[in-house]
Amino acid sequence: MSNKFKNVPVEWDTKILFQQEIKLEDKDVIYQIWDWDGIKANSIIFISKDIDHQTDEELKNIIKKMPLYKANSEITLKRDESFTFVNFNFETAE
Numbered sequence: 849m850s851n852k853f854k855n856v857p858v859e860w861d862t863k864i865l866f867q868q869e870i871k872l873e874d875k876d877v878i879y880q881i882w883d884w885d886g887i888k889a890n891s892i893i894f895i896s897k898d899i900d901h902q903t904d905e906e907l908k909n910i911i912k913k914m915p916l917y918k919a920n921s922e923i924t925l926k927r928d929e930s931f932t933f934v935n936f937n938f939e940t941a942e
Contacts, residue, residue, distance in 0.1 A: 850869060850876065852876065852895060853869060853876075853878050853893070853895075855930065856878060856893055856931055857931075859884065861884060861885065862882050862883070862884040863882060863883045863884070864880055864881075864882050865880075865881045865882060865883055865888075866879075866880065866881040867879070867880045867881075872892060872910065872914075873910055875894060875895075875898050875899065876895070876898075877892050877893060877894050877895075878891075878892070878893040879891070879892055879916075880892075880893065886940055886941040887938060887939070887940055887941075888938075888939045888940075888941075889935050889936065889937055889938045889939070890916060890935070890936055890937040891933050891934065891935045891936075892911060892914075892933075892934045892936075893931050893932070893933055893934075894907075894931065894932040894934070895930070895931065895932075896927060896928065896929060896930055896931055896932045899932055904925050907925060907932070907934055908923045908925065908934070911923055911934050911936055916937070917936055917937065918936075918937050921936050921937045921938065922936070922938055923935065923936045924936075
């Protein structure tokens with residue numbers, strides 16, 4: 849993983865099941881699959897400065913165009929100074 853993503857925070861009780869650095873619309877991002885308390889979901893993690901000119905709605909629309917996105921899945925978004933997390937494809941354990 850490149851140095852720009854070495855400080856991506858992970859909650860202590862979240863298990864990262866898969867992680868890969870990819871390109872998304874010419875931006876370096878991390879794609880993650882994670883599990884937290886019986887909830888499994890996907891995340892795209894952007895470098896915040898790379899997308900500071902884009903609205904939350906624009907970022908959500910980028911995710912909706914991805915082949916990995918499951919139609920009608922809820923999308924949540926959290927921005928901080930360094931990283932922006934876009935979470936989707938939420939599933940709960942049965």
